[in-house]
Amino acid sequence: MLAAVVWRLGSNLADNLDARHMTFSFAFLRDRANFDIPFRIVDWKVGDPYSRALLVCTANTLLVSALGVVAATLIGLAVGVMRLSPNWLVRNTALVYVEVVRNTPQLVQVAFWYIGVLQAMPPLRQSITLPGGALLNIRGLYLPTLHWAPWAEQLWWLAAAMVAVTPFAWRYRRRDRPLGVWALLLPTAAVVGLMAGVTQVEAPALRGFNIAGGVQIPPELVALWAGLSMYSSAFIAEIVRGAIVAVAKGQREAALSLGLKPWQILAKVILPQALRIMVPPLTSQYLNLIKSSSLGAAIAYPELFSIFAGTVLNQTGRELETILILMVIFLSISLSTSAFMNWYNRRVSLVMR
Incomplete structure (x- = not known):
């Protein structure tokens, strides 16, 4: 039945293209x-092929989606716990x-x-200085640049290997084996090792009519990140609250009878059990956030829909x-996310014996 529908749609498409003297x-x-x-995390220059533009805007979409998932989860977890606080104001x-x-x-x-918010930021010469040498103004957020040694x-490869091995070491920790100590040491060693390769930290500074040095995070990325994160966090907060209840x-x-403190009860008893209930609805929220990244077209953030369904289509x-x-x-991004979340759901689910 499905094959017949697909064949019929393909046949209609071919007929319509022929009628308009178009090719597929x-x-x-x-x-x-x-x-x-204007903004990319993958190298790009004018004159590159459209396939390269596809790679660049896909990377931009994945960047804001990943940042949004992390921020929405953290904010939603905090707000969800606050919803159950005994304090009336909180x-x-x-x-x-x-x-x-x-x-x-x-x-x-x-x-x-x-x-x-972001268009109301001060002009370049009145930039707000943030801790760590970062600057905030109407052009966006400027962060210090890290200069790396040639080696x-x-x-980076060593740090990636350490992070990849950490989950396996964590399993040994749960079995009370000596190797489990590395579950805590490996991530720390990876960060320390990466910092050893930094030769210089260049903070952004105002020079003339521009800012020299540093990495610019454009306001379009910040606005889209904030909008996606906060909107999804409100739904995640209700998921967290319902799972805890x-x-x-x-x-x-x-747990109280064992003398545990409230924060210990939440972290070691309640949340691990609530996590089994949270994962399926969290998957839906993550997928909605990823697909909503196409809203970046409204504020000129160069993501997939803005570049490919806009500029490339018009040209x-x-x-x-x-x-x-x-x-x-x-579809590929969503199916990959669903597959990972389903795998994680099976990992944390309670196995009945």
Whole structure:
């Protein structure tokens, strides 16, 4: 049945393309792109092929999505715990946050951060100096630059290997084996090793009519990150609250009888059990956040939809091909995220014997 539907759609597509004297081809990906991408974490220059532009904007989408998932999880966890606080002020402050954020359109929140907050920052010469030498102004956030030694690439590979081995060492720790000590030492050693490869820290500084040195994080990225993170965190907070409430009260009473402190009960007894309930709905929120990264087109953040469904589509006229590429990429990202979260859900689920 599905094959018949696909065949019928393909047949209709071929007939319509023939009627308009159009061809279906992805050969345009080899053509040169005569536009610049203002922010990128992958090397790009005007004249690179459209396939390179696809890689650049995909990396930008993955960047803001990853940052959003991390920030939304941390904020949602904190607000969800605050929702159950015995303190009236803390509890109701969290309630107001959740109700205001989740009942406001997400696009409005992104625009608020971009226009109402970041565009109200001081001009370049009145930049706000932040701890660590960072500067904040209307052009964005400027962070210090780390200059690495020529041999630092080997340190990156070594640090990646340490991080990859850590989960296996953690399993040994849970079995009370001596190797488990490395579960705590390996991440620390990775960070210390990377810092050993830093030869110079260059802080941003105002020189003339511009800022020299440092890494610029544009306001478009910050606004989109803040909008996605805060909107998703309101829903995650309710997921956390519901999962904590779902844990049997007897667990808390048993922990109290053992003399554990409230923060110990939450961290060692309640949250580990609530995590099994949180993971499935968290997966849906993560997928929504990733797909909502396309809202960056509203504030000119160079992500997938903005660049490929905007600039590239207008220059090439390949509407069908560009939309299909976007669908395949977002589908691949979403399926990969779902597969990881399903794997993690199986890892933390309670096994009945």
